[in-house]
Amino acid sequence: MAIEVRIPTILRTYTDGAKSVEGTGGTLDELFADLDARHGGLRDRLVDDAGLRRFVNVYLNDEDVRFLGGLGAPVHDGDTVTVLPAVAGGAA
């Protein structure tokens, strides 16, 4: 068993076009590090020095991981992680 990670269109250049990939880890941080070993560069698009990038939404099953502890959120086999770029902008 592993954790399924659903990848948005704009990041599929890192996954050879795959809509979802699988990884392992005990926390979201470990999962992203594991993914990066096979999909180099992906982690950088999700995480910066301060933690999760502000305009990337990451969901664990049906929850926004910001409410679950961010990168430290525990993940388990069988979970689904969904990445969606935030839709944002404005005149400012």
Place this chain on the structure above:
Amino acid sequence: MLTIAAGLRDQIVAHARADHPDEACGVIAGPAGSDRPQRFIQMLNAERSPTFYRFDSLEQLRVWREMDDRDEEPVVIYHSHTATEAYPSRTDISYASEPGAHYVLVSTRAENADEFRSFKIIDGVVSEEPVTVTSPE
């Protein structure tokens, strides 16, 4: 080029007017690969701001999943500017993350005149495109 039904255009403008002076935002979904906007989805502006918008993250997940289940994609992503022209700002460009979408901007700065324009935003490059509005048969 964006081809859009008059009714959908009117719904976008009405939403922008209703939320003025805050920015309004939403999506028009269409069958994947069709480039035809069909299903109007008004979204919350989680920022409730006159100068910024952001989809509510949980609403976005729900709507994106629904589109996935129906084999749809966001053909149009719209938002309003309420005091400036209907042209992508630097903020709009830096956060644009759907290279396949038509980014529609509406300006509500003038009470009697609607500005309705459409753009492609790909890798930080903006190109305006013509808008063809189709009337009901």
